[in-house]
Amino acid sequence: MRIAVDREACTSAGMCALTDPARFDQDEDDGRVVLLEAEARDGDPDATAAAELCPSGAVTLHW
């Protein structure tokens, strides 16, 4: 599956970087999501949790 991030929707809560630090980081200036790795195996638990826990719907998964 493929991960997409929407930096306009991002509210910088940091849940993605906390949950899946291998794929997500945060901008140093305003904490917005920075996608490090857009590919994940289908059903990858960390990427799935990162998308589920994002409070603003900024992290989405696509097949």
Added chain:
Amino acid sequence: MSHTEDVPFGMPYRRETRYDPPAGLLQLQEQPLRRIRYYPDGVEGWLATGHALSRRILADPRFVTGERFVHSPTELPHVFVSISEQVPPGFFLFFDPPEHTRLRRKVTGVFTVKRMKELEPRVAAIVDERIAALKAAGPGADLVREFALPVPALVICEMLGVPYADRDAFQRNSADMLDLARSVEDRNKSMAELFGYLMQLVPAKRADPGDDLLSVLAADPELHDVETAGVGLILLVAGHETTANMLALGTFALLEHPGQLARLHDDPALWPAAVEELLRYLTVAHNGVMRIVKEDAEIDGRHFRAGEHVTVALQAANRDPGKYERPGDLDVERDAQGHMAFGHGLHQCVGQQLARVEMRIGFAKLFEAVPDLRLAVPPEEIPMRSDMAVYGVHTLPVEW
């Protein structure tokens, strides 16, 4: 339209026990979204108690905070109602995009997961100092005064650049502005005093900057001083009240669940999960959060009309049996992820990664340094913060 007599008055908020939301509130979960009548005039609005629906509402841009809240789900006016009457400039919890976005992004860079990781040694040093102070105070010491309140207060003061020597005044004012038993007028007088204090501090920071957030904001040409003071006000109040109460109430809850505490003694790697579970189980924002319907909306076949008040009962959503098995049990080994203790949507707590670090380090070090920690009085004598916007204990006398 339902008849008014079918619609219950208010959201149950008087607890029967120390840790559980009122039974009457949890009973309402049979209908995870329902109409209730609001105080003082009985006008109808909404109450969400289910986890999934609460998430949907808080993530939906049609449910806003930038409007005036005039009705309260509880007899004692909700803190959203009192602050709404006199929203300070820069107080971005009560702004909608794009203003909310502009202000929030001024501070989110200092609360990232990475920055919080860098802050861990400093938090650990402060925690060690306060454990030493607790021990020095001797058996019978108040854990709130010696440990739970100073740890987050010292951390947020350092981050913001607020002199810790001024803490007595700001702790009193922030406690007063969140004391639901006080009148709205008195609460807002305390908030105005706190705001006035920060208004004096901002130009002083510009004149003599330090390595702190208020100095950075004071030098930002895109921010007026009144906005910087309001941003500082949110961070100062939210930055110590909530974590302080989680630390004290969490300690109390763990002491009353010795089996859970024993698991943590055996395996300290469980602490991060335990912190999430304590956040879920205790939900110190125990009167929920409010929103106003900005434009007519439909969710799950229910029609929300513009102007209606909505209360999202985080304290109930975190006990939703559809989301968590045996939600009334404190279980440090469960996966409590997805809890709503920090809210949800674009207003989700800006300091949550700081709070996690403070709690993980604070609890782990406290129970490691004082393994035989226990209450110094019977549990029923501990005064609970029932009438405060942030639940917890007023004092927690301990011995070892």
